[in-house]
Amino acid sequence: MEPTETILTTLPYFAGLEPAVQEAIARSAFRARYERDEVVQLEGTPTAGMYVVESGWLKVVKSSLEGREQILRFLGPGEAFNAVGVFADIPASATVIALEPSGVWVLERETLLSLIDRHPQMAKVIMQSLARRVVHLVSMVEDLSLRTVEARLARYLLEQAEDATTIERQRWATQSEMAARLGTVLDVLNRALHRLADEGLIEVARHRIRILDVAGLKDRAMLTE
Amino acid sequence: MEPTETILTTLPYFAGLEPAVQEAIARSAFRARYERDEVVQLEGTPTAGMYVVESGWLKVVKSSLEGREQILRFLGPGEAFNAVGVFADIPASATVIALEPSGVWVLERETLLSLIDRHPQMAKVIMQSLARRVVHLVSMVEDLSLRTVEARLARYLLEQAEDATTIERQRWATQSEMAARLGTVLDVLNRALHRLADEGLIEVARHRIRILDVAGLKDRAMLTE
DNA sequence: GATCGCGTTCGACCTAAGTCGAAGACGTGG
DNA sequence: CCACGTCTTCGACTTAGGTCGAACGCGATC
Numbered sequence: 001m002e003p004t005e006t007i008l009t010t011l012p013y014f015a016g017l018e019p020a021v022q023e024a025i026a027r028s029a030f031r032a033r034y035e036r037d038e039v040v041q042l043e044g045t046p047t048a049g050m051y052v053v054e055s056g057w058l059k060v061v062k063s064s065l066e067g068r069e070q071i072l073r074f075l076g077p078g079e080a081f082n083a084v085g086v087f088a089d090i091p092a093s094a095t096v097i098a099l100e101p102s103g104v105w106v107l108e109r110e111t112l113l114s115l116i117d118r119h120p121q122m123a124k125v126i127m128q129s130l131a132r133r134v135v136h137l138v139s140m141v142e143d144l145s146l147r148t149v150e151a152r153l154a155r156y157l158l159e160q161a162e163d164a165t166t167i168e169r170q171r172w173a174t175q176s177e178m179a180a181r182l183g184t185v186l187d188v189l190n191r192a193l194h195r196l197a198d199e200g201l202i203e204v205a206r207h208r209i210r211i212l213d214v215a216g217l218k219d220r221a222m223l224t225e
Numbered sequence: 226m227e228p229t230e231t232i233l234t235t236l237p238y239f240a241g242l243e244p245a246v247q248e249a250i251a252r253s254a255f256r257a258r259y260e261r262d263e264v265v266q267l268e269g270t271p272t273a274g275m276y277v278v279e280s281g282w283l284k285v286v287k288s289s290l291e292g293r294e295q296i297l298r299f300l301g302p303g304e305a306f307n308a309v310g311v312f313a314d315i316p317a318s319a320t321v322i323a324l325e326p327s328g329v330w331v332l333e334r335e336t337l338l339s340l341i342d343r344h345p346q347m348a349k350v351i352m353q354s355l356a357r358r359v360v361h362l363v364s365m366v367e368d369l370s371l372r373t374v375e376a377r378l379a380r381y382l383l384e385q386a387e388d389a390t391t392i393e394r395q396r397w398a399t400q401s402e403m404a405a406r407l408g409t410v411l412d413v414l415n416r417a418l419h420r421l422a423d424e425g426l427i428e429v430a431r432h433r434i435r436i437l438d439v440a441g442l443k444d445r446a447m448l449t450e
Numbered sequence: 451g452a453t454c455g456c457g458t459t460c461g462a463c464c465t466a467a468g469t470c471g472a473a474g475a476c477g478t479g480g
Numbered sequence: 481c482c483a484c485g486t487c488t489t490c491g492a493c494t495t496a497g498g499t500c501g502a503a504c505g506c507g508a509t510c
Contacts, residue, residue, distance in 0.1 A: 062370070062371065063371075064372075068370075068371055068498095070371055072366065083356070084359045084360060087349075087353055088357055090360065093363055094363060116348075116349075120345050120348065123348035123349070123352065124312075127351060127355060128312050130312075131308070131309045131313035132313055134309045134358050134359060135318050137359060137363065137366060138319060138362065140362075140366050141287070141297065141366055141369060141408075142287045144366060144408070145287070145293075145408040146293055146295055147289075149496080149497070174458090176457080176458095183370040184497075184498085186458085187459090187460095187498075187499080187500095190459065191459095191497090206457095206507095222290070373467090374466080375466095399486085399487060400487075400488070401488095410467085410468060410469085411488085413468070416489095416490095419489085431476075431477090431487095
């Protein structure tokens with residue numbers, strides 16, 4: 001029961017491969033550990049290859065000179081990042097920072113590419129995952145360009161909650177991080193949160209947000225500016 | 226000299242394939258024609274497959290209920306769209322509209338997928354193109370979230386001009402379209418254009434924009450809000 | 451149980467950007 | 481060469497959202 005295999009082989013990327021190949025991957029991948037706030041990857045610098053999160057949480061971020069930051073996505077266990085860097089063969093196009101102590105696996109570029117050569121079905125999985133990234137980014141562009149902060153927040157809450165009605169926030173999930181994810185700042189997000197709460201659509205507690213009125217929220221999510 | 230082959234085989238997607246395969250593609254693909262302002266694909270509806278532009282120009286667009294629109298990209302001859310729809314197997318995630326009379330080729334989903342099965346190197350090309358789309362979308366998110374309209378405009382002009390200093394605008398490239406591409410509205414773009422012109426950084430003519438001061442523009446492109 | 455620090459909340463203010471109405475300026479087609 | 485329609489420009493107004501400073505409260509730590 002190698003931890004290598006337990007994690008790597010459960011990923012959609014590797015799940016369908018023969019054990020022999022999985023072993024080969026496990027051998028060629030190596031581990032790295034990062035502390036809270038440590039920079040895993042800095043925008044513009046060369047990258048090691050594709051990363052897979054084993055444990056912990058990270059954020060992928062773009063930041064302006066003035067210090068504002070836009071979070072592109074959060075990464076949890078099982079998620080991969082910098083596939084784009086590998087296939088486009090370019091330096092890191094965003095910065096990745098650990099939100100809490102995290103362990104990641106590094107699959108070097110050459111390893112990954114030769115793996116794909118030998119296993120065509122892997123290419124399909126990667127194309128799917130890239131396609132999904134595109135869809136997600138398109139919806140982010142749509143949000144930023146056409147929706148108010150309040151609408152973005154409503155959408156985000158609905159998305160996070162899925163079918164449940166309660167969102168448990170991780171300890172690092174501060175309003176600041178949420179704001180950065182939604183492309184705004186702390187204060188504005190906070191106001192939006194209270195506006196929704198005042199109208200009885202949600203209930204905001206310390207580390208939990210409960211959705212009280214799904215239909216009402218959906219309504220707010222539609223409002224464009 | 227089939228027009229089919231002249232266009233399809235010059236695309237990066239198909240250039241490296243054997244003539245026999247290219248013929249097979251040509252046989253299974255079919256043509257469609259669209260007039261100015263005609264909707265090629267409507268967001269949310271099922272799609273035919275991947276499209277390749279043979280002639281003309283189109284825009285890929287997201288629009289809000291209020292009528293504001295965000296242009297994701299322009300498509301010219303040789304460019305493909307809806308690869309994402311094929312690989313993620315989802316309805317159209319954006320609307321595509323012809324800016325002028327245009328001819329496109331349609332490659333049905335099944336055709337494309339089986340093509341990839343038989344020609345693994347095609348998968349690599351597609352992964353690259355998807356990866357580039359991701360990079361482009363990330364920079365759009367960055368622009369919308371962290372940059373002023375003026376900075377976005379400066380960046381856009383520099384990008385369009387590449388190494389030349391003059392941007393010839395197509396007849397459909399109105400300030401309205403530019404505005405929609407940059408995530409703003411006509412008036413705001415127009416003001417930004419004039420501000421840059423007043424400072425001698427650019428020169429705006431009817432269907433041409435000339436960059437007078439590249440360094441100065443680059444400076445403006447950096448300014449975040 | 452007192453203290454410290456982070457996360458959150460509040461208020462007042464400022465500005466980029468969106469909106470509206472209307473008038474010019476081209477350029478095209480009749 | 482005229483007339484129309486599209487594209488562009490202008491001015492004045494409104495507002496979402498970003499900024500700043502300060503205070504509050506909850507949890508964690510000692």
